[in-house]
Amino acid sequence: MVETREEIVEYLEVEGQKPLEGIVEISGAKNSALPDMAAVLLTDEEVILQNVPYLLDVYTMKDLLKHAGMEVEERDRGVFSFRLSGTPSPEAPYELVSKMRASILVLGPMLARFGRAKVSLPGGCSIGTRPVDLHLKAFEKMGAKIKVEHGYIHAYAPDGLKGAYIHFPKITVTGTENVLMAAVLSEGETVIKNAAKEPEVVDLAKMLKKMGADIQGEGTDTIRIKGVKRLNGTIHRIIPDRIEAGTFAVLSALTGGKIVIKNYPFEYLQFVDKVLKEIGVDVIPIGENQAVIKAGSLKPVEIETKEYPFFPTDLQAQFMAMLSVAEGRSKIRENIFENRFMHVPELKRLGADIQVKGRDAYIKGVKKLTGAQVKATDLRASASMVIAGLIAEGTTRIYDIYHLDRGYENIDQKLKLLGAKVRRGYEERTDL
Numbered sequence: 125m126v127e128t129r130e131e132i133v134e135y136l137e138v139e140g141q142k143p144l145e146g147i148v149e150i151s152g153a154k155n156s157a158l159p160d161m162a163a164v165l166l167t168d169e170e171v172i173l174q175n176v177p178y179l180l181d182v183y184t185m186k187d188l189l190k191h192a193g194m195e196v197e198e199r200d201r202g203v204f205s206f207r208l209s210g211t212p213s214p215e216a217p218y219e220l221v222s223k224m225r226a227s228i229l230v231l232g233p234m235l236a237r238f239g240r241a242k243v244s245l246p247g248g249c250s251i252g253t254r255p256v257d258l259h260l261k262a263f264e265k266m267g268a269k270i271k272v273e274h275g276y277i278h279a280y281a282p283d284g285l286k287g288a289y290i291h292f293p294k295i296t297v298t299g300t301e302n303v304l305m306a307a308v309l310s311e312g313e314t315v316i317k318n319a320a321k322e323p324e325v326v327d328l329a330k331m332l333k334k335m336g337a338d339i340q341g342e343g344t345d346t347i348r349i350k351g352v353k354r355l356n357g358t359i360h361r362i363i364p365d366r367i368e369a370g371t372f373a374v375l376s377a378l379t380g381g382k383i384v385i386k387n388y389p390f391e392y393l394q395f396v397d398k399v400l401k402e403i404g405v406d407v408i409p410i411g412e413n414q415a416v417i418k419a420g421s422l423k424p425v426e427i428e429t430k431e432y433p434f435f436p437t438d439l440q441a442q443f444m445a446m447l448s449v450a451e452g453r454s455k456i457r458e459n460i461f462e463n464r465f466m467h468v469p470e471l472k473r474l475g476a477d478i479q480v481k482g483r484d485a486y487i488k489g490v491k492k493l494t495g496a497q498v499k500a501t502d503l504r505a506s507a508s509m510v511i512a513g514l515i516a517e518g519t520t521r522i523y524d525i526y527h528l529d530r531g532y533e534n535i536d537q538k539l540k541l542l543g544a545k546v547r548r549g550y551e552e553r554t555d556l
């Protein structure tokens with residue numbers, strides 16, 4: 125007797141080839157909100173964060189902080205206060221960490237502030253194994269005792285962390301952020317060599333300095349931190365999301381170029397705007413931090429993803445959707461993650477002509493894409509499916525849409541305001 129299982133699956137249905145126009149406002153950056161929220165563990169005073177995006181990952185981080193003993197209050201739209209209330213419990217349980225790998229960011233602050241932490245080892249994710257070995261090695265160099273058993277990282281630094289010379293063999297964004305947050309309360313000086321230079325790292329340093337930390341060199345490959353005894357509270361505004369902004373720049377270029385993008389972080393997207401120009405897409409500043417996109421016929425390019433300030437891996441899938449309908453042959457090399465081409469078979473279902481060989485994707489532009497049922501395979505690939513669906517002929521249904529809600533605030537609303545015909549639907553699926 126075959127066991128059948130009914131399940132309800134959610135999808136986003138997108139009508140293709142509608143010209144989009146209007147204004148879209150870029151939200152606060154997910155990858156800034158997450159480390160900044162982890163940093164509130166470093167003080168027992170109140171911290172207020174503004175421009176916090178309403179994203180699934182942000183809710184998960186809030187749950188993690190509450191679990192650790194923080195009081196989290198929504199003061200106004202996008203404004204949250206955080207304060208340690210009562211006895212802290214420096215733990216991050218599996219059921220929360222398994223939802224969001226960036227939970228590893230609480231390890232550094234917990235270790236530095238409470239001298240111990242029990243954090244579930246983050247599982248892998250679809251874009252790669254995503255190890256955290258470099259984080260753990262750095263904390264051991266700072267004097268922590270680390271044991272990994274039963275899927276948990278047990279870290280102890282009963283006499284506090286000591287400053288150390290940390291040379292990362294490869295650039296790691298959250299690794300740099302984790303060590304930065306641990307170092308600010310460590311005894312003595314910590315030097316981070318081969319540090320990540322992402323704007324989100326620089327802005328975290330800015331927030332920590334407002335809290336009283338002694339940090340130099342953020343934004344370069346060498347960051348020096350002199351430990352202090354304690355940190356004060358602060359008020360800090362989350363920076364705009366450069367990946368969301370880049371996503372809407374691609375979308376505007378493909379749908380008639382009549383979208384005004386508010387809070388466009390030009391300074392963080394210089395390299396991306398240069399690549400857009402090579403493709404034939406101009407990002408034109410108008411007014412205060414606003415951009416309009418002017419696109420001619422789309423030319424082929426070669427792109428390779430690298431650490432900041434070069435082309436971000438988080439925009440790779442979105443640019444691949446655009447190059448699928450550009451003229452000629454383009455090539456994208458993914459240097460950061462070992463498995464970040466899962467959107468390729470999905471784009472091919474929409475009619476794209478792409479061949480993958482190892483770290484390289486070869487894209488041959490086609491006249492048009494045609495709507496189909498596809499699935500979102502990771503957070504940024506989901507945006508690439510939305511872009512492709514909005515330019516394809518006919519209707520596209522995107523499954524596993526929760527990926528999109530992890531990283532794009534109110535995306536349905538923002539698209540509808542631009543004239544897109546999108547709707548969420550549910551379908552019963554019988555799994556035999």
Ligand code: EPZ
Nearest residue numbers: 155226254255256257258259295296297298299460461503
């Ligand atoms: C951050 O992830 C971002 N997440 C990612 O954004 C982004 O794609 C990535 O940086 C690269 O820019 C957040 O900031 C929350 P890494 P992170 O450590 O820090 C290897 C999104 O879509 N590595 O810089 O986890 C790793 O496997 C997400 O918002 C180790 O080997 O990335 C990768 O190949 C996806 N050992 C490379 O380094 C370690 O201990 C870079 O990873 C750590 C990393």
